[in-house]
Amino acid sequence: MKTSRRDFLIGTSTVAGSTLVVPFSALAAQKTPRKAAKKKAEGEEDVSTNEDLMREHGVLNRVLLIYDEAMRRIQANEKFDPAVLTKAAGIIKSFIEDYHEKLEEDHIFPRFEQSGSKLTELTVNLRAQHAVGRKLTEKIAATAKSGDTKALNSALAAFNRMYRPHEAREDTVLFPALHSVVSKHEYDAMGEEFERIERKTFGGDGFDMAVDQVTELEKQFDIYDISKFTPDAV
Numbered sequence: 001m002k003t004s005r006r007d008f009l010i011g012t013s014t015v016a017g018s019t020l021v022v023p024f025s026a027l028a029a030q031k032t033p034r035k036a037a038k039k040k041a042e043g044e045e046d047v048s049t050n051e052d053l054m055r056e057h058g059v060l061n062r063v064l065l066i067y068d069e070a071m072r073r074i075q076a077n078e079k080f081d082p083a084v085l086t087k088a089a090g091i092i093k094s095f096i097e098d099y100h101e102k103l104e105e106d107h108i109f110p111r112f113e114q115s116g117s118k119l120t121e122l123t124v125n126l127r128a129q130h131a132v133g134r135k136l137t138e139k140i141a142a143t144a145k146s147g148d149t150k151a152l153n154s155a156l157a158a159f160n161r162m163y164r165p166h167e168a169r170e171d172t173v174l175f176p177a178l179h180s181v182v183s184k185h186e187y188d189a190m191g192e193e194f195e196r197i198e199r200k201t202f203g204g205d206g207f208d209m210a211v212d213q214v215t216e217l218e219k220q221f222d223i224y225d226i227s228k229f230t231p232d233a234v
């Protein structure tokens, strides 16, 4: 473990560093075998650009499951601790909106937009959905606090309905196509740069911290045991 994990993301409004497209070709050229050896010696994982983005979607998906459970409880008139939702919305804000989506907006989407790719139409829609998602997260946090369960349910439903196709399209269409708009060197350098931004933003491995936090919330909502999702009979 590189730094304290607890309560790192929740309730903070960390902002990822750069707002510009980093010249990855220049970074790739600077990458030396010595640096790679040092990295291995420090025990850091080598996570590729797409693996990095896709596993962040895994965290997003686990929050969607928490939102699903909240909607189920609202509709069944079952009690739940609204603080779980406030914290889940906090993970979305700090880890997904202010970090993951910022990486996409600053480093991934411009690669397609600047190369005149036919996927630009998709990135325009994805950007618009990020903006709507931020408003929905504010609404989820506010209604969880105020206890307006009808408005909360409607914001949760809108969020989940939008983000499932959003991340599925990124995983299956946009991210795989990244290889066609950047060179292998640039792709590798992007992975390095993402790692640097992650450490700068969270003071350590932000992904591990987010997984720990979402795990804790799943336990509080009694949905952590994965066997609960297996149907009784098939």
Ligand SMILES: [Fe+2]
Pocket: 101, 104, 126, 130, 166, 170
């Ligand atoms: Fe996105």
Ligand SMILES: [Fe+2]
Pocket: 057, 100, 101, 104, 167, 170
């Ligand atoms: Fe994404």
